[in-house]
Amino acid sequence: MSSPDKVIALDVAIIGGGSAGMALAARLEQVSAVVFEPKTPAERDCSWALWARPEQLQALSPAVTGRWDRWRLIDDCGEVIHHSGEFCYTSLSAERYLQHCEDSLNDSVSLVRAPVESLIPEQGGGQINAAGQAYTASTIYDSRPSKSADNSLCQHFIGWEIITTEPIDNADIATLMDFRVDQSRGLHFIYVLPYSDRHLLVESTMISNQPEEKDWYRHAISQWLADRNIQIQSQLREEYGVISMAAVKPSTTTIAQIGAAGGSVRLSSGYAFSTIQTQMAALADTISAGERKVPAAFSRRLVFMDKVFNRALNARPDHGVTVFMAMAKSLNGEQFARFMLGHAGLGEWAKVIMAMPKWPFIVAALRQVFSHD
Ligand SMILES: Cc1cc2nc3c(=O)[nH]c(=O)nc-3n(C[C@H](O)[C@H](O)[C@H](O)COP(=O)(O)OP(=O)(O)OC[C@H]3O[C@@H](n4cnc5c(N)ncnc54)[C@H](O)[C@@H]3O)c2cc1C
Known part of the structure; x- marks a missing residue:
C-alpha cells in the first residue's frame, strides 16, 4: 500500500469485516477494495448456525463445527422432533469462517486491521480515515452495528462450550428450544448443539425487552445441566450476544448499510447468517455489473x-x-x-x-x- 501522505483511491470500501463485510469482500472481483476491521477473527469467535443445503455446505466446509439432520423443540408437555433429508442444521465457527474469507480475498482486495475513525459521505461513497491513512471510495458499504432503540425486543444469551464427564443422550439431535426453564422474566429457552456425545454448546437464551445480568444466564445453564445430571469436565469458552429484533431505521447518511445494520436479521427469530450469505452474493454480482444498490434482505x-x-x-x-x-x-x-x-x-x-x-x-x-x- 502507498505512503500515508497520499490519499488511496478505491472503487469500494467496506466498513466492518464481520459476517456481511467479509462475505462480500471474499466475493469481489475486478474492483479495488479495502475492508476496515479492527478485530482479528479470533477476537470475534462465536457460533453461527443456519439451515444449509448440501450444495451450500461445500463453500462453508472450512468453518463447519457440526451438522444435524434432526432438531427438536421441547416443553413441559412433550417434544417435536423434525427430520430433514434436504437441510442440515449446521453450526460454524465464526473465527474459522472469517479467517477463510480473509484467506480467499482477491489480489485487488485488502484488509486494514483498524477501525474507521472518520467518514465523510459523498454520493454513496466518500472519504475515510483509518490508521492514519486517508482513503476515497466511489462506493462505501457500512456494516458497523447500529444502536437499537432502548427497551425494544431483543434476543439475548450466554452460551458455554463444554466437555462433559459422561456421554449425553440424544447426541445426534440439535435442541433448538428447550422451554423447561424459568419463564418468569420473559420467553426463555435452552439451546443445545451436541458436537459429539461429550462436547456441547449450551446456551440460555431470552427473548424480552431487557438483557439480564450475565450471572442469570449462567445460573440457568448450570441449573439445566444439574437437572439432567450432566457434569462439566471442562469449559472451553463462553459467548455472549444481544441481537436486536426491532426493525433497523434507515441511516441518515447516503452510505449503504449491509448486514445486521442494513436489516438482514430476521425480526422474528434473530437468524441472519444465511440471509447475509445470499444478499452479499447478490450484491457482489451487482457490483460486478457496475451497479451499487444493496438487494433487499427480505420481502x-x-x-x-x-x-x-x-x-x-x-x-x-x-x-x-x-x-x-x-x-x-x-x-x-x-x-x-x-x-x-x-x-x-x-x-x-x-x-x-x-x-x-x-x-x-x-x-x-x-x-x-x-x-x-
Ligand atoms: C453471539 C452471536 C451469535 C449469533 N448467532 C447466530 C446464528 O447462530 N445464526 C444466525 O443466523 N445469526 C446469528 N447471529 C446474528 C448475526 O448473524 C450476526 O450478528 C452477524 O455477525 C451479523 O453480521 P454483520 O456483518 O452485520 O455484523 P458483525 O458480524 O457484528 O460485523 C460488524 C463488524 O463491524 C466492526 N466494526 C465496529 N466498529 C467499527 C469501526 N469503527 N470501523 C471498522 N469496523 C468496525 C466490528 O468489529 C464487527 O466485526 C448471532 C449474533 C451474535 C452476536
Missing part, C-alpha cells in the same frame, strides 16, 4: 408478518412457548427449515397461521397496519 410481506409476530409476542410473552411449539408441530422438517430461512410458501404460511392463537395475532396485525411502522 415486504415477510417483514410485515415478522413485525406482527413480534408485536403479538411482546404483548403476550406468556403465549410464547405455546406459539413456538404450535408452529413447530404444524410443519415438517423441510417446511420448518424453509420457514426459518424466510423461504416459506403460502401453504406453509397458511399452516402456521392456522396453528396460532387467533385473537392476539389479529390484534397485533391491526396495530401493525395502523402504526405505519
Whole structure:
C-alpha cells in the first residue's frame, strides 16, 4: 500500500469485516477494495448456525463445527422432533469462517486491521480515515452495528462450550428450544448443539425487552445441566450476544448499510447468517455489473408478518412457548427449515397461521397496519 501522505483511491470500501463485510469482500472481483476491521477473527469467535443445503455446505466446509439432520423443540408437555433429508442444521465457527474469507480475498482486495475513525459521505461513497491513512471510495458499504432503540425486543444469551464427564443422550439431535426453564422474566429457552456425545454448546437464551445480568444466564445453564445430571469436565469458552429484533431505521447518511445494520436479521427469530450469505452474493454480482444498490434482505410481506409476530409476542410473552411449539408441530422438517430461512410458501404460511392463537395475532396485525411502522 502507498505512503500515508497520499490519499488511496478505491472503487469500494467496506466498513466492518464481520459476517456481511467479509462475505462480500471474499466475493469481489475486478474492483479495488479495502475492508476496515479492527478485530482479528479470533477476537470475534462465536457460533453461527443456519439451515444449509448440501450444495451450500461445500463453500462453508472450512468453518463447519457440526451438522444435524434432526432438531427438536421441547416443553413441559412433550417434544417435536423434525427430520430433514434436504437441510442440515449446521453450526460454524465464526473465527474459522472469517479467517477463510480473509484467506480467499482477491489480489485487488485488502484488509486494514483498524477501525474507521472518520467518514465523510459523498454520493454513496466518500472519504475515510483509518490508521492514519486517508482513503476515497466511489462506493462505501457500512456494516458497523447500529444502536437499537432502548427497551425494544431483543434476543439475548450466554452460551458455554463444554466437555462433559459422561456421554449425553440424544447426541445426534440439535435442541433448538428447550422451554423447561424459568419463564418468569420473559420467553426463555435452552439451546443445545451436541458436537459429539461429550462436547456441547449450551446456551440460555431470552427473548424480552431487557438483557439480564450475565450471572442469570449462567445460573440457568448450570441449573439445566444439574437437572439432567450432566457434569462439566471442562469449559472451553463462553459467548455472549444481544441481537436486536426491532426493525433497523434507515441511516441518515447516503452510505449503504449491509448486514445486521442494513436489516438482514430476521425480526422474528434473530437468524441472519444465511440471509447475509445470499444478499452479499447478490450484491457482489451487482457490483460486478457496475451497479451499487444493496438487494433487499427480505420481502415486504415477510417483514410485515415478522413485525406482527413480534408485536403479538411482546404483548403476550406468556403465549410464547405455546406459539413456538404450535408452529413447530404444524410443519415438517423441510417446511420448518424453509420457514426459518424466510423461504416459506403460502401453504406453509397458511399452516402456521392456522396453528396460532387467533385473537392476539389479529390484534397485533391491526396495530401493525395502523402504526405505519
Ligand atoms: C453471539 C452471536 C451469535 C449469533 N448467532 C447466530 C446464528 O447462530 N445464526 C444466525 O443466523 N445469526 C446469528 N447471529 C446474528 C448475526 O448473524 C450476526 O450478528 C452477524 O455477525 C451479523 O453480521 P454483520 O456483518 O452485520 O455484523 P458483525 O458480524 O457484528 O460485523 C460488524 C463488524 O463491524 C466492526 N466494526 C465496529 N466498529 C467499527 C469501526 N469503527 N470501523 C471498522 N469496523 C468496525 C466490528 O468489529 C464487527 O466485526 C448471532 C449474533 C451474535 C452476536
